[in-house]
Amino acid sequence: MAAKKTNAARILDQMGIHYSIAEYQVDEADLSATHVADIIGQSPDIIFKTLVARGEKKGIAVFIIPGGDELNLKAAAQAIGDKKVSMIQVKELMPLTGYIRGGCSPLGMKKNFPTYVHDSVLSYPEVYVSAGVRGMQLVISPKDLIRATNATTWKLID
Numbered sequence: 001m002a003a004k005k006t007n008a009a010r011i012l013d014q015m016g017i018h019y020s021i022a023e024y025q026v027d028e029a030d031l032s033a034t035h036v037a038d039i040i041g042q043s044p045d046i047i048f049k050t051l052v053a054r055g056e057k058k059g060i061a062v063f064i065i066p067g068g069d070e071l072n073l074k075a076a077a078q079a080i081g082d083k084k085v086s087m088i089q090v091k092e093l094m095p096l097t098g099y100i101r102g103g104c105s106p107l108g109m110k111k112n113f114p115t116y117v118h119d120s121v122l123s124y125p126e127v128y129v130s131a132g133v134r135g136m137q138l139v140i141s142p143k144d145l146i147r148a149t150n151a152t153t154w155k156l157i158d
Contacts, residue, residue, distance in 0.1 A: 004133075006105070006108075006131045006132040006133055006136065007098075007105075007107070007108035007132055008105040008106075008107035008108045008130070008131050008132040008138060009021065009131055009132075009138065010108075011107050011108050011148065012107070012138070012140070012144075012148060015147075015148055017140070017144045017147070017148055018140075018141075018144070019138050019139060019140040019144070020138075020139045021131060021136060021137070021138065021139070022040055022128060022136070022137040022138075022139055023135055023136050023137075024036060024039045024040050024135055024136075024137070025039065025135065026102070026134045026135040027039070031101060031102030031134065032067070033047045033048075033049040033066075033067025033068070034047075034067055034068050036067065036128075036137070037067055037068075040128075040137070042128065044066060044067035044068035045066050045067070045068065045120070045124075046066075046067075046124050046126070046127045046128060047066070047067035047127075047128045047137070048064045048065060048066060048067065048117070048118070048121060048127050048128065048129050048145075049064070049065060049066075049067050049130075050062060050063075050064055050104045050105060050106045050129065050130055051063045051064075051065065051071050051087065052087070052088050052092075052093060052096060052097060052104070052113070053071065053073070053076055053085045053086060053087050053088060054085065054086055054087075054088055055077065055080050055082035055084070055085050056077075056082050056083050056084040056085070057082050057083070058080045058081065058082045058114075060088070060096060060111075060113045060114075061076070061079075061080045061085070061113055061114045061115070061116065062106055062109070062113045062114070062115040062116070062149075063076055063079075063115075063116050063117075063118075064106050064115065064116070064117040064118065064121070064129065064145075064149070064151065065117075065118045066118060066120055069118070071087065073085050073086065073087075075154070075155070076116070079116050079152070079154040080114060080116070096109075096110065096111075097109040097110055098110045099130075099132060100134070102130075102134045103130055103132060103133045103134040103135075103136075104130055104132075105129060105130040105131055105132035105138070106129055106130075106145070106149045106151070107129075107132070107138075107148055107149060108132060112150070114152070115149045115150060115151040115152070116151060116152050116153070116154045117142075117145065117146060117149070117151040117152070117153055117154070118153070118154065118155070119153040119154060119155050121142040121145065121146070121153070122142050122143075122153065124142060125141065126139050126140060126141055126142075127139075127140065127141075127142055127145065128140075129145060
């Protein structure tokens with residue numbers, strides 16, 4: 001049975017970018033990327049989660065980081081050239097992006113927000129990102145992910 005096409009998958013199709021889909025059983029009690037990694041039998045290092053934050057002056061930005069990491073707000077602010085960054089509230093996610101928590105893809109948001117992907121993404125031949133619904137991940141090469149999201153790579157600063 002073929003997976004239902006999501007907007008994120010359709011965007012990749014339109015761009016001629018190769019990807020595959022990994023489907024998994026959703027656990028509503030644990031939507032974390034590390035749990036997804038466990039379910040699909042992959043390292044959390046290659047399951048990249050999509051986080052949405054707000055810069056004090058620069059506004060909304062999207063950060064794609066390894067599943068086991070927390071967003072370093074100081075590094076995020078530095079990446080976007082702002083003094084301060086804070087995570088948006090969960091209730092803002094759907095109105096801003098069109099996606100729900102646990103199913104937020106870096107592709108196909110309501111607006112094209114500035115997007116930053118952690119540079120560790122380049123260490124892997126392919127990575128997983130949300131396809132835009134819970135229970136479905138896109139498996140894609142890092143270079144294609146960067147091209148499709150028009151992302152800037154950045155490094156976490158500890």
